[in-house]
Amino acid sequence: MLTLAHFFQVLMPEYAATGDEPVVSAVVMDSREVGPGCLFVAYKGEQVDGHDFVADAFARGAIAALVARPLPGDHATIxxxxxQPLPYPLPFSVTTPVCLVVSDPIAILQASARAWRARFAVQVIGITGSVGKTSTKELTHAVLAQQFNTFKSPGNRNSVLGLPMALFGLEPQHQKAVLEMAMYVPGEIATLCEMTQPEIGVVTLVGAVHLERAGSMEAIVAAKRELVEALPAHGVAILNRDDDRVMGMAGYTAARIFTYGLDExxxxxxxxxxxxGLAGIRFVLHHGRDHLHIQAPLIGRHSVHTALRATAVGLALNMSWDSIVRGLQHTAVELRVVSAPGPKQSLIIDDSYNANPESTLAALNLLxxxxxxxxAVLGDMLELGYLEEPSHRLIGRRVADVCQVLIAVGPRAxxxxxxxxxxxxxxxxxxxxTDAVTAVPVIEARIQPQDVILIxxxxxxxxxxxxxxxxxxD
Incomplete structure (x- = not known):
């Protein structure tokens, strides 16, 4: 059970737990997500300073806050x-919230998450790549859950800020943990691996996402490669045989290589x-002498790669084919592409969460x-650097093959x-x-009954x- 004692011991290793420390229900960074028993992390971003919301977090029921400076208010402070001299005993109670003042709240958050993960003998599966991370995480969890008590990182908590908070959801009964790992700048996946100690690593594919920040495709490859570099010799690196950049990672890991793809x-x-279409996909899966006819409720041809990744993890863990196939057929997988009724009995294909060239081409293939x-209602694809114009033009050529109507949203579109x-x-x-708001009447004016609208x-x-x-x- 997570209590304040865990954080005290990270900050002061000699601290001896009394058993009276309050239970921490969750660790959050957004005061709007705070509930009773939460620990609030005051993160100072470029535009918003979490210290301005500590009082709000306490009002919502937080029992503690990690802060970088003392704050006024009706709370205890350590x-x-x-x-700084530490009071003894430490001033905390179940009724009075406490500010834990530290030099770097994010560093302490990460250290605390690392220490919490280290408490458990859970086997970690890390998933990274430019596209397909979330769908792969969800389907892999569905497969593994057929045979193991499996944890997954919730939502999009995949960064050096989000994943540490997610790790506090680990409990002793968990046997496997499926964690999504994203990078904003190079070095962050290495940080996540040091924190989580993955034994199995899955790389989806490498595209131009974050090219503007990374500067080159080589830098993106190196950043994603940090996952396979961190794997132990007894681990497994699951690599996309259809992506030369991903296959190039094989020489950078001590782990066993297992490949997947459409390549024989x-x-x-x-x-x-x-x-x-929206009814799912069918395909034949091959592994050694095994050949299986699969029908799965996954949307789009590109989802075959998602199924292959989840299957590969199952095979790496010696799961039975019956369990793997049951997981692939799991209908509750939370995929980002969803359909919904639209105007004039049209159908909306909602793939609005994010976009890059690879995922947009896959969405057009589904359409x-x-x-x-x-x-097709297509917005700008951001952070593509020097590939910005050619990538958008590539999408334009595919749109001409597939679509009868195009609404382009944004200056790059x-x-x-x-x-x-x-x-x-x-x-x-x-x-x-020009933007999403002004696009709505433009779309409404052009929709006809029974249209299929990709957003x-x-x-x-x-x-x-x-x-x-x-x-x-609707």
Missing amino acids: DFRAG RADLWADRIESR EDLPGRKV RWIAEEAVNAGLSPDHVALA KGSYGMRMDRIVTALGRY
Whole structure:
């Protein structure tokens, strides 16, 4: 059970727990998520300072806060910074919240998460890559849960800020933990691996996501490679045989290599792929002398790779085929692509969470498999660096092959529109919008009954606002 004693011992190793320390129900960084018993981490970001919300967190029931400076208010304070005398006994109670003053709240959060993970003999599966991390995490969890008590990192808690908070959900009964690992800058996946100690690492594929910050594709590859570099000799690196950049990571790990893909040379491969639109996919899976006909409720041909990754993890853990197939058929997998009713009996394909060239092409492939007139509402793909214009133009050419109508949202999306017209899409069927809000009436004016509308763009474009606005017709 997580209590304040755990944090006291990280800050002061000689601390002897009394048994009276309050239970910590969760560790959070957003005061709006605080509930009774939470520990609030005051993070000072570029635009928002969490210290401004400590009082609000206490009002919502937080029992403690990690802060970088003493704060006024009706709470106890323990200053753990170097050179500060510590009171004895430490002033804490179940009725009065306490500020734990430290030199670096995030460093203490990460150290506390590392120490908490180290308490358990759980086997960690780390998942990284430019696309497909969340769907792979969800499906892998569904597969492993057929045979093991399995933990998964919730939602998008995959960063050096989010994953530490997620780790406090680990409990003694967990046998496996499936953790999504993302990077904002190089070095962060190495930090997450040092914190979580993965034994199995899955790499989806490497694309131009974060290219603007990383500076080059080579830098992105090196950053994603940090996962396989961290694996122990008894571990397994599960690599995408269809991505040369991912396969190049094989020489950087002491772990055993296991490959997956559509290439027959992979250890685990698939063929005879049939997309059944929103009804799912069918394919034949091959591993050694085993050949299985699979039907799964996964959307889009690209989901075959998701299924292969989850299967590969199951095989690495010596799971039975019956358990693996049961997991692949699990209908409660939380995938980001969902469908919803839209205006005039249209169908909205909501893939609005994020976008990059690879995931957008996959979404267009799904759209192609669906009946009805195809409408693509595509926002800017951000952080593509020097590949920004050619990547958007690539999408434009595919739009011309698949769609009858295009609404391009944002300044970069104009390249999608220009290239779609160049490739043969009628200019009369192309419209531009400056942002998600102004796009809504443009879309409404062009929708016809039974249209299928794909909505996708980078997170910063807030394409979800379009989904919400059009969803009011439900």
